[in-house]
Amino acid sequence: MKKAFSQFVILYTKDIRLEMRSKETLLPMFVFGLLVLTIFNFAFDFPPDQIMSATGGMLWIALTFSMTLGISRSFGLEKEYGSLDSTLLAPVDRGLIFLGKLLSNFTVALIQEVLLLPFLFLFFNIPMFPAFPWFISVILLGTFGFCAVATLFSAVTLNARMREVMLPLLVFPIYIPAVIGAVRATTSIISGEPLAWAFAWIRLLIVFDIIFVTLAYLLFEYVLEE
């Protein structure tokens, strides 16, 4: 157990260290997210009183699109330098490789969100609301579920042609239940509706996360075998 944990820490810090040195994934994700928010502003020129009902949708489209962009690169470095084979040769459980990748993708996505969210509030003039911690928990749960599905499928599409195209095609249909939950919860929290409404959706997000993290963890072993 202890050994597995230290292996996991090594796998995780390796990815994070590489990312923090180059910021190759983080910066494009952030700029793309900003771009999506800007385009939304032109696409729907909402009057100020209607903007609340659209924020959840805009936020989650910006987040899921930019995360897809980032996660499609998640095994990219390994493939370019052939280091995936060495990782696979190491006596490490495949599930741990998945968890390390999932958590490093999740970390990068969170940093991106910390940078991006202030712009959402700024661009659309959203006032502060009391249920802010619940808003954060929706963001965390939605992001984690997305990273789990996308990390699994980024490994699935690794050896496919057109893999940049295939990744979103596989991830988005699967993620639909969570996107419904995340958008509904976000919108209802931002517009100050009773919290009980948001809780139903938060429960859905928790169920989604548990099911797909477990499933991805179990199936990952077959995805990476050679």
Add this chain to the structure above:
Amino acid sequence: MKNRSFIWTVLSYSLLIAMLIDLYLVLLVAPTERTMGDVQRIFYFHVPSAWVAFLAFFTVFFGSVAYIATRNVRYDRQAIASAEIGVAFCTIVLVTGPIWARPVWGIWWTWDPRLTSTLVLWLIYASYLLLRGFIEDPGRRAILSAVVGIVGFVDVPIVYMSIRWWRTQHPSPVFAGGAESGLDPDMKIVFFFSLAVFMLLYAVLQGLSIQIKRVESDVVELSRRAAEKE
């Protein structure tokens, strides 16, 4: 082998005859629905197609699990054959539905739970088919699409549940066709006959498709060996 192809011939011809009988029953024998009129007859094709699609997607799941467990290429062929058939019948469902909805509901499409879930189902398995086209190595293709086949199928009930919640919070302008409540006995007979014909059609398509897949992989294998010899 010869015996086997004889069975297929008999099966295919009896299917053809059954389909003609089904057309006759649906178009001429089944009573005309009082409020919807003749357009209701599309129900005899629409609902069985949906059943075939669901059954086919379940077979994809079964084939995927069985392939991962046994690595027998038979199950991979079962999965891909059913995925193709399932997407085809799901398309039929999505086309016949709006044709019925336009005169009855007054609109082609609405984001009602059942319609939305069917569309998502179509999207999941269309991506599954696309992925298969983009992986060259047969062994990798089988295992990776099995993973997608399992994840996709597990998602289906969650999709349905979440879309229902989404719609109950914001009621839709029309309700899903409530034709189920009290089907005329004559309609019932025609419906179940039609359902049986569609299931037979699925079985025949599935069997033939698996045979074609087997020949295809044989051809690939033979041409590989021929290339090696040269």
